Amino acid sequence: MKIVGLMSGTSYDAVDVVAAEFTVEGDTLWLRPLGHRSLDHDEELRGEIGAVLPPAATTVEAVCRLDNRLGAVFAEAAAVGVELAGGAVDAVVSPGQTVFHWVDDGVVRGTLQLGSVARVAARVGVPVLGDLRAADVAAGGQGAPLVPAFDALLLAPEAGDAAPRAALNLGGIANITVVAPHAPVLGYDVGPANALLDAAARRFLDRPCDVDGAVAAAGRVHPGLLRLLLAEPYYAAPPPKSTGKELFHGGYLDDRLAALGEPVPVEDLLATLTVLTATTVAAECARHEVTEVVAAGGGVRNPTLMSRLAELAAGRWRLRTTDELGVPTQAKEAYAFALLGWLSWHGLPGALPSVTGAARAAVLGSWTPAGPAYRGGPAVAPPRRLRVRA
Structure with missing residues (x-):
């Protein structure tokens, strides 16, 4: 399975793009790096991100505009990832840009990442996983950090x-x-x-x-x-x-x-x-x-x-x-998010309760479909009408 992973961190200076191929042999998951790039954000975009970050005040309009602006940026980054993978991938993971992490007396009440996932899916034509932190927060966790799932496998004791x-x-x-x-x-x-x-x-x-x-x-x-x-x-x-x-x-x-x-x-x-x-x-x-x-x-x-x-x-x-x-070193987090995409695709949890404090291990993210590559169930012909049965 080939997956593109994206990452724009708290420094909000660039989006890191990776392409990875995952294969399973027994109880070992093999990651083959297919390439990585770092695409710098321009000064205007960095300014727009900084303008909505705490403690600055902002507006819903500014958030909406930035959400779609970032979505376009991540969409182009995902297209670069597809090129790194040789022109075809199975999925993209686009976790977005974190602009707020709502912590109240040590308890995370919510988290917000921007970067319209629909724009990414429309650009690359494959399913895109986004909103990775919310499921863990809903389970009582911090929603972060998520990279320890990658670390735990990479450093697994022999x-x-x-x-x-x-x-x-x-x-x-x-x-x-x-x-x-x-x-x-x-x-x-x-x-x-x-x-x-x-x-x-x-x-x-x-x-x-x-x-x-x-x-x-x-x-x-x-x-x-x-x-x-x-x-x-x-x-x-x-x-x-x-x-x-x-x-x-x-x-x-x-x-x-x-x-x-x-x-x-x-x-x-x-x-x-x-x-x-x-x-x-x-x-x-x-x-x-x-x-x-x-x-x-x-x-x-x-x-x-x-x-x-x-x-x-x-x-x-x-x-x-x-x-x-x-x-x-500069692409580790993006590869980690690609791994979280692989886990989610297979219905496996990506957040570790021992890390986040959640009550249960959550399968992360929400999938945005794009084109015929995505099916949530058996193939059916498109219906032509809807009728109601009493």
């Missing part, structure tokens, strides 16, 4: 394995999956990875990000600011938990700087935010006593962040990337 390992994703938010023999899989959002770094770069450098962590590398950690940031209650909350830019946004950073009451040079600010991410991630790895951390996501391209992580990992766990396991 006979004789005894130590826990972790998968780490460094996107806008850092999230971790802990896989240990004879134990439920754990996974949750740790805190900001690139979210606050990118917010600071936009605010003080007028750039979308600090490329290669170069400015952060020139700075020094500000101890007072770091203490203030580490006092965030989210870090102490027990899992299951999830977060996003509804908490860690530019306004959040402004509030902490105002509370500090003294100016912080931009290079020191970025250095401190880098260490914040490394410190919070390392604390969770130490808590679970992992022996290996396999990292992926945009943060892997930041050598300053990776070096801070490596310093904290020294002598405690091995740090490497998913590239060594055959999964490109």
Whole structure:
């Protein structure tokens, strides 16, 4: 089965596209990567997404326009995925752009992703899976993270394995999956990875990000600011938990700087935010006593962040990337969503209750049909009329 997976994360700078072929041999599912691309969002689209994100106010009109604009973008990305697969696929997974994750006293009440799935299905002519988080939320879960289903299979212990390992994703938010023999899989959002770094770069450098962590590398950690940031209650909350830019946004950073009451040079600010991410991630790895951390996501391209992580990992766990396991670091989440599509297609749950806190394991997403490739039951001829039988 060939599936295209799409992903636009909390950094909302691009849509990652992958094509994957899945085959089953006994109890092993084989993934053959067929290619991946990253298609950058233009400045106008990034501005439109940022304009609807909390804490900004917005309108239903703006949300509707953005939903359809993103749908067109994802449709073109899906077409690129079909090309990567050689011109034909069985399905597309388009999870959309998360614009709000409604958390009330630690309980997720709802979640909203934009990107008209009907436009994607119309463009590629195959069934498209969207709205992947809602089923888990309806079952009492966080609706996130969903990638641990992929991590659990990729890091599944072999006979004789005894130590826990972790998968780490460094996107806008850092999230971790802990896989240990004879134990439920754990996974949750740790805190900001690139979210606050990118917010600071936009605010003080007028750039979308600090490329290669170069400015952060020139700075020094500000101890007072770091203490203030580490006092965030989210870090102490027990899992299951999830977060996003509804908490860690530019306004959040402004509030902490105002509370500090003294100016912080931009290079020191970025250095401190880098260490914040490394410190919070390392604390969770130490808590679970992992022996290996396999990292992926945009943060892997930041050598300053990776070096801070490596310093904290020294002598405690091995740090490497998913590239060594055959999964490109920049495309891992898109491949994970392709896997969730395969699971859903076969009626298998994709969310892990031990991760999300749901009451039951949910089959994820809603399928949008497109053309004759999709059938929910046995083939029938189209009816010509409707009559009512008493």
